[in-house]
Amino acid sequence: MTTSPEELHDVRLHVNGSVHEVRVPARRLLSDALRHDCGLTGTHVGCEHGVCGACTILVDGKPMRSCLMLAVSAVDAEITTVEGLTEDDGTPQGRLSPVQQAFSDCHGLQCGFCTPGFLTTITAGLAENPDPTEDEAREMIAGNLCRCTGYQNIVKSVLRAAELGKGEE
């Protein structure tokens, strides 16, 4: 049996303020395009069917599952991955964002696999609700799974990030 080569599409992705020109088959998931074609391996792929939340990215500022989008369908979108959360302070590695700093302060991660999805989700969540209650913090992260921390320290990290975001040290 012979199969014809799969058609490839030229796709221009806008990720973290840079343009990535990639050539991908239509079936390339956005999560795979970010990792394999753009080389941005900060976005992690867990379940690949929208349940675990590890691959969550920001699309035009809103959290979405990159494993539930096709790269070819993301052409007009402004994408932010976990790599794009770090703030530029003139150093090569940049400065941790308030949410990243809070995870470090509060031991909000252990193995770190789920962390990119939490960081993006919470970044968008705090932009919408900068001063969440503990219940609202839990609701904010309800769509993300973590198998290490038991969530307690992630909830603390959300509340701490809210403090940091308001400039309370």
Added chain:
Amino acid sequence: MKPAPFAYLRPATLEDALAALAGQQGAKVLAGGQSLVPLLSMRLAAPSTLVDINALPDLGHVTVTGDGDGAGDGVRIGALARHAEVLASAEAAASQPLLAMALSHVAHPTIRNRGTTVGSLVHADAAAEMPMVLRLLEGSVDVASVRGRRTIPAAELFAGPLESTLAHDEIAVEAFFPALAPGAGVAFQEIARRHGDYALVGVAAHVETEGGEVTRARVGFVSVSDVPVVVDVTGAAQDPEGDPAGAALAELEPADDIHATSAYRAHLVKVLTPRVLADAVHHARQRSAQGKSA
């Protein structure tokens, strides 16, 4: 866990999209993709072509028509309106409060940011909230094809499990959820293992009242049968000794699966039905009282 190959089209006009669908027996429409992409990745679906409608203009609307007193009044939702946009519309919630009540239970906010309400309707999942809500409210879906446009009433939209009555060349372009009439009330509750998960059982009620007395009562169920189902329980709701849950269960065969046994689902129907009906009656009386004072 990767989709099988497919051809991909991203038309810029509805006419081009309809022509593409008409020419392809095995084509599927991609809107939000929050149900379709997992099906592709798990290879439960393998369409020959995906027609991506995300670049089409004028389909992202959430429009409220009328002032709530007329038959044509209600909420019109375009095919590209995301669940989150419908949920955020205060005008939509004022016209038909059940929309927001149910939408806050649809998956997680992250999924609602991408998934579309119209897509959820034509995906026709009996475990999803919005198909049942459309049936309960007696709404409709407008579909287009190269052959023209037609309106499918909710009662005729669901053919079977995950199967709508759209033809292969039709695109659902707009859904219509009727406004809540004066003197009517609605309520929604569901039980899920974790917030945002598929409901083990979800129940919504729609009641109409006159002078505080129930004149019509209907209850819709999520995840109980393999199609979205609505049962008229007016008689049982009017009788102080009546058993609306029993009346509903007489019409239902709760499904057995890995998430819950049939017996447990029946138990949840018994618990939730009277609660939700009471909430809806309360809602109706509250609205009538406000209507009089206003």
